[in-house]
Amino acid sequence: MKKSNTIDLKIEYIRTDVDEVKEDIKYIKENFLTRREFNESFxxxxxxxxxxxxxxxxxxxxxxxxxxxxxx
The missing domain is CATH 1.20.5 (Single alpha-helices involved in coiled-coils or other helix-helix interfaces)
Incomplete structure (x- = not known):
């Protein structure tokens, strides 16, 4: 019983990590220039x-x- 509980917790940690990474990627896409825009700015x-x-x-x-x- 205890073993499955720890596995569930690990899966939940992985899910929250993936969600945080998705949020970070969304933030970066919205707020930073793409490589082409960066190259055109110089x-x-x-x-x-x-x-x-x-x-x-x-x-x-x-x-x-x-x-x-x-x-x-």
Whole structure:
């Protein structure tokens, strides 16, 4: 008798977990962008400019750090 009771409890836990996962998936579908929408929101030109700016910024940071490290 006790064994079937624990099995029923385990099945109930699994059901609640599945329900929670379904709710999470529904929330994500409603509130987050799909991959296509995400890719369309970033234009390649803007990404290219951002990459160039980051290269310049990291170059300047490297030069400044190098200047202070190599002080005689």
């Amino acid at each position: 234009s390649p030109i803007r990404n290219g400019f951002f990459g160039l700016i980051m290269l310049v910024v990291t170059g300047f940071l490297g030069a400044i750090i190098n200047f202070f490290i190599r002080q005689p």
